[in-house]
Amino acid sequence: MNMIVARHRTAVTRYRLSRPMKLAIGDGLVGEHHDLFDYGCGHGDDLRILASEGVRCTGWDPVHRPSGGVRSADVVNLGYVVNVVEDPEERATALHKAWALARKVLVVAARLTLEKGAKRGAPCGDGCLTGRQTFQKFYEQHELRDWIDVTLGASAVAAAPGVFYVFRDASMAQLFLASRYRRRVGAPRQRRSERVFDEHRTLLQGLMQFVTERGRLPEEGEFEFLGVIREKIGGVRRAWRLIEQVTGAGDWARIREQRSQDLLIYLALARFGGRPRFAELSRDLRLDVRAFFGTYSQACGEADRLLFSSGDLAAVDKACESAPVGKLTPTALYIHVSALGSLSAILRVYEGCARSYIGVVEAANIVKLHRRKPQISYLSYPTFEKDAHPALLGALVVPLRTFHVDYRDYSSSENPPILHRKEEFVAADHPLRPRFTKLTEQEERAGLYQTPETIGTREGWQAILDGRGIDIRGHRVARRSVRDLARDHLASPQGPISVEANRA
Numbered sequence: 001m002n003m004i005v006a007r008h009r010t011a012v013t014r015y016r017l018s019r020p021m022k023l024a025i026g027d028g029l030v031g032e033h034h035d036l037f038d039y040g041c042g043h044g045d046d047l048r049i050l051a052s053e054g055v056r057c058t059g060w061d062p063v064h065r066p067s068g069g070v071r072s073a074d075v076v077n078l079g080y081v082v083n084v085v086e087d088p089e090e091r092a093t094a095l096h097k098a099w100a101l102a103r104k105v106l107v108v109a110a111r112l113t114l115e116k117g118a119k120r121g122a123p124c125g126d127g128c129l130t131g132r133q134t135f136q137k138f139y140e141q142h143e144l145r146d147w148i149d150v151t152l153g154a155s156a157v158a159a160a161p162g163v164f165y166v167f168r169d170a171s172m173a174q175l176f177l178a179s180r181y182r183r184r185v186g187a188p189r190q191r192r193s194e195r196v197f198d199e200h201r202t203l204l205q206g207l208m209q210f211v212t213e214r215g216r217l218p219e220e221g222e223f224e225f226l227g228v229i230r231e232k233i234g235g236v237r238r239a240w241r242l243i244e245q246v247t248g249a250g251d252w253a254r255i256r257e258q259r260s261q262d263l264l265i266y267l268a269l270a271r272f273g274g275r276p277r278f279a280e281l282s283r284d285l286r287l288d289v290r291a292f293f294g295t296y297s298q299a300c301g302e303a304d305r306l307l308f309s310s311g312d313l314a315a316v317d318k319a320c321e322s323a324p325v326g327k328l329t330p331t332a333l334y335i336h337v338s339a340l341g342s343l344s345a346i347l348r349v350y351e352g353c354a355r356s357y358i359g360v361v362e363a364a365n366i367v368k369l370h371r372r373k374p375q376i377s378y379l380s381y382p383t384f385e386k387d388a389h390p391a392l393l394g395a396l397v398v399p400l401r402t403f404h405v406d407y408r409d410y411s412s413s414e415n416p417p418i419l420h421r422k423e424e425f426v427a428a429d430h431p432l433r434p435r436f437t438k439l440t441e442q443e444e445r446a447g448l449y450q451t452p453e454t455i456g457t458r459e460g461w462q463a464i465l466d467g468r469g470i471d472i473r474g475h476r477v478a479r480r481s482v483r484d485l486a487r488d489h490l491a492s493p494q495g496p497i498s499v500e501a502n503r504a
Contacts (some may be wrong), residue, residue, distance in 0.1 A: 003122070005086050005135045014045040020109040021046050027176070029105055030075055032056060037073035039098040040081035041065055067261050068245045076102040083110040086125050092151050099152050099166065106166040108148055108156070113138040114407040116394075133374065141358055141405055150393040153274055158359035159407070171282040178266040178285055181352065183341030185258060187212040188251035197246045200232060204243055207236070211252065212283065214289040215259025222284065241394045258413065259291035261345050267303035268310075275300065310349040317371045319346045319415070326369075327424040331367045332377075336384075339427040340367065351376055354398040358405060358414040361396050366425060374400035381419060385432055388439055388472045391416040391458055415459045420449070437478045446470055 005227045017025070023028040038047055041059030050057045060068040078098040080456040085091040099106050115138070121128030127137035139147070141161060148156040148164055156164040157173055167173035170380035187208045190197070197204060203225055210218050217236055218226065228238060233239045244252060263285075270276065278286060293299035309315050320328060325342045335343065340351065353369060354376035364378035376396045381390040393416075395408045419425070420443075423436035443449060446468060454460040464469065469480045487493040 019109050023159050034074040036075045038077045072101045074104045077107045079109045085136045109163045112162045160359040170280045175282045181265045182262045188247040190246050194246045212235045215256045268307040269356045319344050336425040389418045415457045
């Protein structure tokens with residue numbers, strides 16, 4: 001029996017940007033200096049929102065905007081189009097047409113099998129027919145990447161689960177990938193006054209910013225004020241000696257080491273998609289390689305040794321034990337995403353193996369590095385900063401041997417896992433760490449951690465609080481009043497509760 005597919009029903013009305021467009025903006029691919037074309041734009045909600053933010057954008061849709069016109073653009077978005085086309089050949093044609101329009105990058109998004117409800121619907125071709133008579137093809141992450149690569153003859157970069165970028169220029173792709181592993185570093189502050197430094201402060205601060213970002217001195221064409229520095233100070237190296245005099249050389253040496261490590265991590269992970277030839281790197285990456293490692297072969301050799309060590313679970317386990325930040329348990333190291341850059345190179349590559357496959361998991365703010373099996377989990381605690389003991393909303397699990405990604409949903413659970421000792425997850429300079437630490441100290445003094453095996457879930461934790469006659473208000477411990485205890489006594493289905501026992 002032939003099934004009728006109602007394609008016109010697939011477009012939904014949205015009042016917020018779609019995931020792929022939010023990601024592209026966050027990654028610096030879409031903005032006021034780029035023009036965008038939305039191929040299969042539906043009702044044009046992304047276009048309306050982007051235009052209101054100053055982005056030059058147009059779109060076309062065969063049903064809702066057939067007269068929009070098709071044109072080339074810096075960025076072309078093919079968002080959730082290929083998953084609603086039931087004909088595989090037509091699907092591939094849509095991908096080819098969108099790619100032909102992209103001058104710099106194509107954004108491709110489709111739904112994944114791990115999404116909630118993805119298995120529902122009557123079988124139809126290689127997908128299913130929904131209750132609204134629309135077609136849906138659900139992909140595995142690797143299946144979507146492989147299909148894009150084979151169809152276009154180009155390498156797709158995972159931006160997030162179900163979202164990929166395809167760059168027109170290979171060096172631009174490598175620059176984007178390298179930027180993912182560049183941690184945030186602040187420039188050292190001026191420690192003492194020096195007349196020449198103070199006289200040329202603005203000029204020298206620009207040079208400091210460059211070295212903070214790259215870890216090395218600029219070459220010709222990389223820094224627009226090199227000529228001015230030569231004229232006024234006598235050369236970039238003389239200017240740099242002046243900067244080290246007033247800021248200290250030690251911090252700059254650490255920045256150089258951090259930037260060389262960031263580059264090594266990028267090169268290690270680049271092996272998964274086929275490490276680029278030296279000529280395929282952007283000029284600034286080539287200069288980084290020469291400054292930090294001398295030759296590309298030397299850099300790749302060190303990167304390979306790092307990559308292979310990240311596959312050694314004993315080495316990973318040892319690195320977890322000595323990690324300067326994170327909550328260590330017998331089976332895993334848990335760390336807030338803001339502190340990933342504080343980990344050793346082996347652990348950053350270990351986590352990077354999962355990220356290079358799945359992309360950035362936007363909602364995840366805690367990363368679980370498994371110690372006993374090669375696996376990374378991305379955990380979502382939406383109220384991590386606000387709630388004293390936030391509940392787990394969902395977990396995306398990435399096994400590094402099979403890459404069969406699994407999503408575990410706790411949104412409807414009445415007894416989800418919760419967090420304690422939040423200060424252990426974040427770095428020492430996290431602005432909320434003092435507040436988290438103070439709460440933990442109060443909870444320890446109140447004896448709330450005496451049975452750690454029972455407090456890992458919301459109900460178990462609440463039972464401990466009730467037994468002690470304690471409430472957590474904001475990020476502080478508060479003992480319940482006699483009136484509160486009496487109210488709890490009346491509401492309790494378990495009979496009388498000793499007020500004196502609770503006050504003890």
